[in-house]
Amino acid sequence: MDSITDHGTAPDGKPFQGIAIGGPELTARVLTFGAALQDLRLTGHAPPLVLGYADPTGYFNNPHKLGAVVGRCANRIADGRFTLDGQTHALDRNDGGVQTLHGGADGVQNKSWTLLDHGPAHVSLGLQLPDGHMGFPGALDMRCTYRVEGTALEIELQGETDAPTYCNLTNHSYFTVTGDATTEGHRLRIDAEDVLDLGNQMIPTGRTTPVSGTALDFRSPAAPSVPLDHNFCLAEARRDLTRAAVLEAAGLSMTLSTTEPGLQVYDGRALDKTGQIGLNGAPYGPHAGIALEPQAWPDAPNQPWAHQALLRPGETYRHLTRLAFSRAPA
Numbered sequence: 001m002d003s004i005t006d007h008g009t010a011p012d013g014k015p016f017q018g019i020a021i022g023g024p025e026l027t028a029r030v031l032t033f034g035a036a037l038q039d040l041r042l043t044g045h046a047p048p049l050v051l052g053y054a055d056p057t058g059y060f061n062n063p064h065k066l067g068a069v070v071g072r073c074a075n076r077i078a079d080g081r082f083t084l085d086g087q088t089h090a091l092d093r094n095d096g097g098v099q100t101l102h103g104g105a106d107g108v109q110n111k112s113w114t115l116l117d118h119g120p121a122h123v124s125l126g127l128q129l130p131d132g133h134m135g136f137p138g139a140l141d142m143r144c145t146y147r148v149e150g151t152a153l154e155i156e157l158q159g160e161t162d163a164p165t166y167c168n169l170t171n172h173s174y175f176t177v178t179g180d181a182t183t184e185g186h187r188l189r190i191d192a193e194d195v196l197d198l199g200n201q202m203i204p205t206g207r208t209t210p211v212s213g214t215a216l217d218f219r220s221p222a223a224p225s226v227p228l229d230h231n232f233c234l235a236e237a238r239r240d241l242t243r244a245a246v247l248e249a250a251g252l253s254m255t256l257s258t259t260e261p262g263l264q265v266y267d268g269r270a271l272d273k274t275g276q277i278g279l280n281g282a283p284y285g286p287h288a289g290i291a292l293e294p295q296a297w298p299d300a301p302n303q304p305w306a307h308q309a310l311l312r313p314g315e316t317y318r319h320l321t322r323l324a325f326s327r328a329p330a
Contacts, residue, residue, distance in 0.1 A: 002221045003117075005020075007031075008133050013261050014198070015032065015115075017031070017124045018038065019031075019118055021118070021146060022121060023120070023121055023148055024043060025042065026040070026042055026150070026152070026153060027044050028146060031291075033112055034037055034059055034065075034068035035068065036052075036059050036067040037050055037067040038059075038170060042151065042252075045252060050067060050179060050297065051066050051174040051253070051268075051278060052279045053226040054111045060279075062226060063274060065102065065172035066110075067171070067172065067174075068109035068171075069157065070107055070169070070172045071099070071102065071168060071169040072108060072134075072142075073168045073309060074102055074170040074295045074296075075168070075231070075293075076176070077100040077299055077301055078203045079323070080092065082302050083282075095201075099101055100134070101133075102172075108127055108129070108169070111127055112127075112294070113144065121149070122148070123146050125144050127142045136165055137163050137164065138164060138165035139162045141159065142158065144169075146315045152322055152323060152324040155322075156318070156319070157169040158317060158318050159311060162313055163313060166310060167309060170264075172291060174268055175291070176251050177247060177250065177253070182195045182285070182286070183249075183265040183287055183289060183290050184203070184223070186247055187223055187252070189245060190263065191243055191244055191245065192218075192328055193327055194231050195207040195211055195231060195233060196231040196298065198230070201243040203299055204299050207306060208233055215295055216230060221246065222272075226292075228266060229264075230264070231263070231265075231295075231297055232262065233262060234258075237261055237307065238260060238308065239259060239318075241259055241320055242257055243255060243256070244256050245292055245318060247292070252326070253327075256294070257318055258319075258321040260295050260319055260321070262327075264288070264292075264293040265293075267290060267291075267293070268286065268288055268290060269292060271286055271289070272284070272286050294319070294321050
């Protein structure tokens with residue numbers, strides 16, 4: 001399949017398009033605004049596998065970042081500032097006027113990406129941010145590619161800079177494998193021994209905490225019934241594509257593999273504020289989906305793990321995440 005739909009213009013006056021990609025087993029719909037994954041469907045399984053707005057223009061007001069790529073630095077940066085190579089940079093403090101969240105108010109989730117390339121089973125989008133955008137140093141050239149292979153969707157994120165900066169992109173999809181009103185019947189496995197210890201304003205203290213013996217131990221599949229908005233520590237640095245999590249219910253499972261060292265898991269408890277119609281034909285309520293966001297550990301520019309997000313000229317940031325779906329044998 002190969003289909004592009006013209007949705008008019010985005011708020012910035014740039015073309016707003018939807019691109020359908022896929023094959024006989026899995027199909028996806030991607031929007032140029034926010035490089036958002038609007039829809040994802042498995043053949044023979046009626047409900048959508050991600051939360052999305054039925055009206056594409058809903059992504060112009062997307063406070064929960066449904067399906068969007070977020071950055072240039074996903075998650076929180078303490079006090080909206082960091083020092084790099086001896087120079088302090090003040091960022092847009094869009095989170096309560098205190099800290100920076102997902103790259104600032106004009107993060108990449110709120111930008112029109114340019115359609116670069118597409119085919120029946122893939123689409124590539126590009127975006128350039130100028131030096132100083134939201135206070136970050138360096139002009140950043142980014143590329144996002146969605147690729148369907150059988151029953152799997154790959155999301156590849158790349159970035160290059162002309163000056164030292166931080167780059168930490170992620171896709172902010174919320175997942176459900178049943179399409180039910182909540183994910184109460186789901187089970188979640190996370191291949192992590194530790195989580196980040198959090199202090200005030202959800203900022204890491206710089207320490208990790210073992211999950212063993214706590215409610216955050218998902219090393220064996222468990223119901224996601226505890227409040228979740230945590231970074232699970234998968235590795236100390238970016239690595240080869242490795243399984244990080246499995247989400248399953250009703251005989252269907254999604255295995256998430258990623259190159260990223262962390263996985264932010266959010267239970268979607270605030271998904272009741274927009275009133276916009278979802279792909280299910282109704283507004284989403286709390287816990288309608290679970291956000292699984294592979295990324296560098298939060299507040300990297302101010303923490304001992306700064307290397308996870310540091311990007312210098314001549315280097316290429318490359319993040320690969322694979323979502324593979326499978327059914328249990330009948």
